[in-house]
Amino acid sequence: MPKMRAVQIPTARGEFQIVERDIPQPGPGAVRLKVQACGICHSDEYAKEGSRPGITYPRVPGHEVAGVVDAIGSGVLGWETGQRVGVGWHGGHCGYCNSCRRGDFVTCSLGRQITGLTCDGGYTEYMVISAAALAKIPEAIPATDAGPLFCAGVTTFNALRNSGARTGDLVAILGLGGLGHLGVQFAAKMGFETVGIARGKDKESFAKQLGAKHYIDAGAQNVAAELEKLGGAKVILSTVTSGKAVNAAIGGMGINGKTILVGNPDRPLEIPGRLLIGGRRSVSGWPSGSPIDSQDTLAYCALHGIRPMTEIYPLERAAEAYARMLSGEARFRVVLSIS
Ligand SMILES: [Zn+2]
Numbered sequence: 001m002p003k004m005r006a007v008q009i010p011t012a013r014g015e016f017q018i019v020e021r022d023i024p025q026p027g028p029g030a031v032r033l034k035v036q037a038c039g040i041c042h043s044d045e046y047a048k049e050g051s052r053p054g055i056t057y058p059r060v061p062g063h064e065v066a067g068v069v070d071a072i073g074s075g076v077l078g079w080e081t082g083q084r085v086g087v088g089w090h091g092g093h094c095g096y097c098n099s100c101r102r103g104d105f106v107t108c109s110l111g112r113q114i115t116g117l118t119c120d121g122g123y124t125e126y127m128v129i130s131a132a133a134l135a136k137i138p139e140a141i142p143a144t145d146a147g148p149l150f151c152a153g154v155t156t157f158n159a160l161r162n163s164g165a166r167t168g169d170l171v172a173i174l175g176l177g178g179l180g181h182l183g184v185q186f187a188a189k190m191g192f193e194t195v196g197i198a199r200g201k202d203k204e205s206f207a208k209q210l211g212a213k214h215y216i217d218a219g220a221q222n223v224a225a226e227l228e229k230l231g232g233a234k235v236i237l238s239t240v241t242s243g244k245a246v247n248a249a250i251g252g253m254g255i256n257g258k259t260i261l262v263g264n265p266d267r268p269l270e271i272p273g274r275l276l277i278g279g280r281r282s283v284s285g286w287p288s289g290s291p292i293d294s295q296d297t298l299a300y301c302a303l304h305g306i307r308p309m310t311e312i313y314p315l316e317r318a319a320e321a322y323a324r325m326l327s328g329e330a331r332f333r334v335v336l337s338i339s
């Protein structure tokens with residue numbers, strides 16, 4: 001049996017282990033990927049800490065996978081060996097629940113697989129995944145850039161393109177980290193009047209390099225008042241986990257404005273009812289997307305030269321790379337380069 005190297009978590013709250021495993025065989029409906037790169041995401045913490053139901057161990061984490069199709073299981077149509085593909089959070093769906101029957105695979109309620117949580121993910125040389133989870137990677141995008149686009153990329157791209165904002169509208173991106181630095185690039189390329197919001201004067205030139213027309217320093221300025229001065233935001237895309245920061249921005253929504261959460265705030269939001277009622281404002285959230293949404297994201301990035309900023313580590317330094325991601329110091333996505 002040929003072997004491969006993989007990084008696994010032996011049990012909830014266990015340390016990362018580098019292990020040798022048999023190279024897995026794809027069953028019916030599945031393919032095997034030769035993994036080239038895998039991004040490390042804050043959501044990998046669910047696998048590491050066991051803080052979500054339904055995770056069994058040992059588990060190989062990682063849901064920002066880029067590689068090539070290496071072997072194809074029975075009954076799989078439309079994919080060829082050697083094709084460049086990737087996988088994100090969505091690792092497969094049941095096909096028969098009410099959501100799936102409506103074509104809304106992301107909210108599959110009966111058999112949804114989450115890559116790196118309910119099935120093994122991409123901290124490995126080879127992995128097997130449902131063919132329904134695959135998305136194509138364009139030639140122009142290297143694997144280490146593709147990885148984070150399967151999570152931070154599709155989440156911000158898909159939230160913005162489904163936000164209802166139109167070309168020329170004022171769109172604010174709250175936070176300039178892993179999600180936010182992509183969100184600003186997408187918003188600018190989509191033709192929105194883009195506002196970057198972060199803490200510190202020093203981030204202004206960076207926000208503008210990414211395409212922001214305006215910058216608000218949340219450490220020194222009243223974010224809501226500054227957005228109001230600009231006419232009020234049609235969309236505030238909130239990528240941060242600080243509930244305090246979200247609360248400080250929410251009043252900056254314009255008429256018919258919408259705040260869309262893609263980061264999970266660490267405290268309940270304070271939203272005055274009159275703010276929502278008077279100007280038909282709303283607060284909503286957005287989960288990442290389906291595999292075809294990922295494919296659209298990567299195609300858009302290839303078309304417009306949008307790339308994540310990354311820090312690259314080899315597979316055997318996964319524990320160190322994970323710690324670097326957790327530190328919040330990385331600029332901006334930490335990625336394992338595997339083969
Ligand atoms: Zn992620």
Ligand SMILES: [Zn+2]
Pocket residue numbers: 093094095096097098099100101107108109110111112
């Ligand atoms: Zn389903």
